[in-house]
Structure formats: C-alpha cells, structure tokens
Amino acid sequence: MTLPVTFAEVVEVRRITPRTTRITFAADELPDTVGTAPDQQLKLCFPRPGQREPVLPARQDDPMGWYRAYLAVPEAERPLLRSFTLRHRHPGSRLVEIDFVLHGGTGPATAWALRAAPGDRLGMVGPSALYAPPVPFAEAAAAADWVxxxxxxxxxxAIATLVAALPAGVPALAYVEVADEAERQPLEGGDGLVVHWLHRDGAAPGTVLAGAVRSAGLPAGRPFAWLAGEAGAVRALRRHLVEERGVPKASIDFTGYWRHRLTQDDAPTDEDLADAQERLAGY
Structure with missing residues (x-):
C-alpha cells in the first residue's frame, strides 16, 4: 500500500462561515481508490517564504518512508507540515475539498488560507487507507446501540462525513462546539441524528463541549464514541466516558487535533505521547 505524495493546485476559495474557508484543490495525481471513506486524514505541505510551491519529499516504495524523505529535505527548504481531514472528494475527478479553520491568522496554515487564490499550489500527502482505523466507522457504529x-x-x-455514513436505524448524538452561532454548518445525517450546537462565546476551548457531554442524559445501551478537537478537551471527555459512564476504551475513537497555546511544531507533552501510544495499541 502506497501513500500518495503530490502537488495540489487551488481551484476555488469560499468562505463558508466567518472563521472557516473551504478550498477546492485539483491534485496532480490521486488514485481512484482513496478519499471516498469518511474521516480521511491527510497532510498538507506549505511552502517556505519565498517559494512559489513547496519542496516535496521524494517518493518511496516503503509506504511510511515519506516521512524519512521529508526529514531528508534541507531544513531551510523543508515544507511546513499540517494535518487535515478531507471534507469531500468529487467522484470521478482529482478534485478535493479541504476546510481551513482560521485561528487568528498567525499560524502557517491560516496565514496561507487567508491569502489563497486559484493557481496557488501546495503539497499533499495522502489520503490513504494507512490512516484508517482498524474497525471502519460504519461497522463500529452498526455494532453499537447508539453513537x-x-x-x-x-x-x-470529519463529523460531516461520519454522520453521512451512519448506518440506517442507529441513533446518534453529535455535540459540536463552535465559536458562536455564525459558525454552524449544515450536517446531513439520517433520522436518528440529533445535533447539539454549543457556542463558546469567549469561553476557553473545549470547556463548553466537556460540560455539555458531562451533564447530558445519554441513552442506555452500548455506545460507540468518536471524539476529536482540542487535545486537552478530548482527553477530559474520554476520561469522563471511561471512568464515569463506564464506556469501554475499545468503544472510543479519539484524536487530539490541536493543542491550546501550542502548535504542531512544538514538542509533544507527556500526555500527548501517552495518548499516541494508546491509540497505536488499538491498531
């Protein structure tokens, strides 16, 4: 199994909420078999200042060799790497949509997205089944009483792609924390989906989400839980579900996408490393 490494050119830029920009890219190369499942992870390579496009790592036969090739690029030329979830792949084409949350305009991804225009080029690593969970979402959801x-x-x-993939007849609760009411987006799922929109309105990231789930009257039966977002909030939610709700660890898929006051360039904390080891143990 190989990991696609390719250039992707901006085709369209749309501001879908005040703080979210959706960018459509045309990938130079993209296998027909990737990008169709829900919750597909990929990495974007951003150019260094002065570069029109980033220097991509050399292709490798080893599917995990791309990162060694990435580190082999001289540091002054090495692209800045950020993780994203594929929002949509247009069937029968190499067009993909990726949403950028505009975190204040200071990080490399946000700064790039704020000035992105058709013709701009990035590097793209993935999507790939290498990043897929050991049990597909639809299978895990179908085996549970509720999600x-x-x-x-x-x-x-990711949530938008997951609710669209919910098996028929499986009840699902979605708790989504956003900055304010203007940041809501349409979520299209089955009749069993109930969405709770939570507004931070200036509160610390993750606190409103954690509080809402803690106080929620959750259904009886065996759940499957999917948690993602700010790493500290995800950690707190997972601990609550396991220790206070009795949810088995194997029934929780969790990912810390970002860290409050830290970037992906900062060293991982001890808690980050412990989370990573526990996730890997499930693969």
Missing amino acids: LLAGDETALP
Missing part, C-alpha cells in the same frame, strides 16, 4: 460524536470546529469536516 456519540463530539468535537469542535476543527472536527466538523
């Missing part, structure tokens, strides 16, 4: 989805606006692209 819990919880995350902030950075998790919305």
Whole structure:
C-alpha cells in the first residue's frame, strides 16, 4: 500500500462561515481508490517564504518512508507540515475539498488560507487507507446501540462525513462546539441524528463541549464514541466516558487535533505521547 505524495493546485476559495474557508484543490495525481471513506486524514505541505510551491519529499516504495524523505529535505527548504481531514472528494475527478479553520491568522496554515487564490499550489500527502482505523466507522457504529460524536470546529469536516455514513436505524448524538452561532454548518445525517450546537462565546476551548457531554442524559445501551478537537478537551471527555459512564476504551475513537497555546511544531507533552501510544495499541 502506497501513500500518495503530490502537488495540489487551488481551484476555488469560499468562505463558508466567518472563521472557516473551504478550498477546492485539483491534485496532480490521486488514485481512484482513496478519499471516498469518511474521516480521511491527510497532510498538507506549505511552502517556505519565498517559494512559489513547496519542496516535496521524494517518493518511496516503503509506504511510511515519506516521512524519512521529508526529514531528508534541507531544513531551510523543508515544507511546513499540517494535518487535515478531507471534507469531500468529487467522484470521478482529482478534485478535493479541504476546510481551513482560521485561528487568528498567525499560524502557517491560516496565514496561507487567508491569502489563497486559484493557481496557488501546495503539497499533499495522502489520503490513504494507512490512516484508517482498524474497525471502519460504519461497522463500529452498526455494532453499537447508539453513537456519540463530539468535537469542535476543527472536527466538523470529519463529523460531516461520519454522520453521512451512519448506518440506517442507529441513533446518534453529535455535540459540536463552535465559536458562536455564525459558525454552524449544515450536517446531513439520517433520522436518528440529533445535533447539539454549543457556542463558546469567549469561553476557553473545549470547556463548553466537556460540560455539555458531562451533564447530558445519554441513552442506555452500548455506545460507540468518536471524539476529536482540542487535545486537552478530548482527553477530559474520554476520561469522563471511561471512568464515569463506564464506556469501554475499545468503544472510543479519539484524536487530539490541536493543542491550546501550542502548535504542531512544538514538542509533544507527556500526555500527548501517552495518548499516541494508546491509540497505536488499538491498531
């Protein structure tokens, strides 16, 4: 199994909420078999200042060799790497949509998205089944009595693809924390989906989400929970579900997408490393 490494050119830029921009890219290369499942992860390579397009790592036969090739690029030329979830792949084409949450305009991804225009080019690593969970979402959801989805606006692209993939007849609760009412987005799921929109309105990231789930009257039966967003909030939610609600760890898929006051360039904390080890143990 190989991991696609390709350039992607901006085709369209749309501001879908005051703080979210949806960008459509045309990938130079993209296998027909990737990008169709829900919650598909990929990485974008951003150019260094002065570069029109980033320097991409050399292609490797080893599917995980791309990162070693990435590190082999001289540091002054090495692209800045950020993780994203694929929002949509247009069937029968190499067009993909990716949502950018505009975190204040200071990070490399946000700064790039604020000035993005058709013709701009990035590097793209993935999507790939290498990043897929050991049990597909639809299969895990079908085996449960009900589904819990919880995350902030950075998790919305994944949540949108997950609710669209919910098996018929499976009840689902989605708790989504966003900055304010203007940041709501349409979520299209089955009749069993109930969405709770939570507005921070200036509160610290993740606190409103954690509080809402803690106080919620959750259904009886065996759940499957999917948690993503700010790492500290995800950690707190998972701990609550396991220790206070009795949800088995194996029934929770969790990912810390970002860290409050830290970037992906900052070293992982001890808690980050512990989370990563526990996730890997499930694969």
